[in-house]
């Protein structure tokens with residue numbers, strides 16, 4: 001394929017705007033007064049991008065014409081198949097007949113289409129949810145997988161354990177129930193489990209700067225994935241014997257089967273990332289030593305590995321396990337005997353998983369003790385539902401005050417009843433002991449799941465990074481850079497115990513920062529920090545349709561092992577569920593990394609620069625180039641343009657040029 005493009009000579013342009021007017025007239029673009037808010041009604045911003053000042057990296061954040069990317073993201077993102085890249089010319093074009101504006105109704109919600117779908121706006125990783133769900137609705141699962149893996153290297157994992165804030169925001173709730181986004185995601189992403197259908201993203205040109213990632217949880221592995229895509233040699237150092245962090249050593253297999261984790265990590269290995277397990281940074285090797293060995297940047301994704309304690313008498317008795325130690329043993333297939341009656345203390349993920357594991361491993365009398373009420377419990381409703389189905393009771397408003405032992409082993413817990421009053425720093429109601437309400441519970445074992453914190457022993461004195469009040473690494477909230485310019489951090493190590501999708505979002509942002517840091521670019525330029533969600537959607541067009549129900553393993557069968565409980569939707573169910581999506585925003589507008597696709601609120605269609613393909617087909621050149629008074633815009637085959645520029649002694653401004661638009665000085 002010959003790739004056509006433009007070369008714009010910044011020295012020749014006199015800023016007369018003739019090209020812009022010609023472009024607007026030729027394409028009959030709407031008058032600025034009728035334009036959709038926040039959108040410029042023309043495709044070219046040549047003059048406005050640089051006139052009057054020499055190009056600087058700050059210009060990066062300006063709107064640019066379509067880049068006709070070699071591998072455009074808008075193409076797979078379009079649920080209607082309306083966007084195609086011409087194999088002869090490399091021109092990316094939107095077919096106006098096929099584009100349905102993602103279900104926009106003219107005059108009603110056009111301007112909203114330039115905002116983000118509420119699901120994407122709320123997702124910490126800002127996945128293009130609308131695109132992959134609607135692609136699934138059209139049965140285009142392969143393209144949907146590719147779209148998902150632009151924003152998340154672990155869709156099959158997230159499809160099982162994500163706390164899916166996207167569904168909380170789904171506008172479909174205003175009609176009946178939220179789209180089961182996570183169930184659809186899981187169905188699409190399970191293609192990653194087989195080598196034949198797995199999506200391994202392409203790697204850009206190799207770079208030589210070595211990057212070290214410390215910790216192989218979702219934050220670290222995500223950073224590795226995006227850095228590998230940019231061509232960096234990445235080594236992940238992991239202290240445990242297996243990679244995956246809490247995915248592997250915290251979350252049990254009945255929620256997240258091991259082959260799912262292995263398959264998605266294998267993609268990262270296939271991309272050239274080296275994962276070294278059994279290496280604890282801080283012991284044996286240090287950041288300083290790694291610097292001497294040529295590593296130019298570091299990402300710390302070391303999570304929260306230390307369990308908090310209650311600080312009550314008897315906590316060191318045998319038979320009492322910190323939840324993470326217990327879950328680690330279970331997940332590694334080691335023995336962790338507890339006896340028949342087990343108390344699990346806490347109300348978060350680790351407590352629920354600890355209890356469900358104990359129940360499966362021969363402790364029929366497992367129960368949970370929680371000091372607040374069910375309403376305050378951080379565990380997700382679906383987890384509480386499964387807990388109940390498995391016959392594990394929760395004793396709320398109860399706080400242990402002492403562990404009682406016999407021959408060094410726990411045998412009972414002294415507890416006190418609690419009452420909720422006022423609010424604490426987290427905004428939840430504050431539990432206070434009820435005087436005279438003490439009572440004793442007989443137990444054979446205890447799992448303590450009171451939350452986790454980070455162990456920062458790995459940071460040696462030669463690191464300038466600082467820790468915040470809560471013991472997490474202090475980093476810039478946008479760039480995730482620490483006080484040490486070459487050290488970045490994210491995930492639980494920065495946020496405190498959080499979620500898989502937050503860790504993924506951080507890994508992606510940190511990789512972008514590290515890439516810019518290593519290239520000497522501005523870490524802030526053009527980074528989108530505000531996502532404005534669509535508010536009005538076309539509810540009237542949709543008739544009620546029930547949300548898909550996840551088939552689950554029979555509760556009796558669950559307790560005999562660690563088989564996956566949620567069985568997944570079938571293809572037809574996933575497709576039907578995808579069709580429930582209202583298409584709140586435009587999928588292509590969300591997908592384009594350069595923000596060049598515009599939405600015409602009057603015609604209810606997306607549109608963008610197509611290099612005047614109607615003219616090009618007849619041997620003419622795009623109107624901008626044809627009307628330029630100073631010959632500043634050249635059009636042609638990209639390779640020939642490069643040769644021409646070199647022959648004229650021109651220099652391509654790499655910081656501005658992308659894909660198929662070259663800027664020359």
Ligand SMILES: Cc1cc2nc3c(=O)[nH]c(=O)nc-3n(C[C@H](O)[C@H](O)[C@H](O)COP(=O)(O)OP(=O)(O)OC[C@H]3O[C@@H](n4cnc5c(N)ncnc54)[C@H](O)[C@@H]3O)c2cc1C
Pocket residue numbers: 161162163214215216217218219220237238239240243244245246247250251279280281282301302303304305327349350351353458490491492493497498499500501503
């Ligand atoms: C039991 C449990 C269940 C959970 N369930 C869910 C859920 O259903 N949904 C959800 O969204 N979230 C869940 N979470 C939270 C989620 O797992 C975490 O928020 C997420 O894994 C954090 O990712 P991370 O990469 O920041 O850290 P981690 O996953 O903790 O990974 C950190 C890695 O760094 C390694 N490391 C630490 N120090 C060093 C060192 N010095 N050198 C080398 N390596 C080091 C650790 O061994 C670990 O592998 C759960 C957590 C637990 C404990």
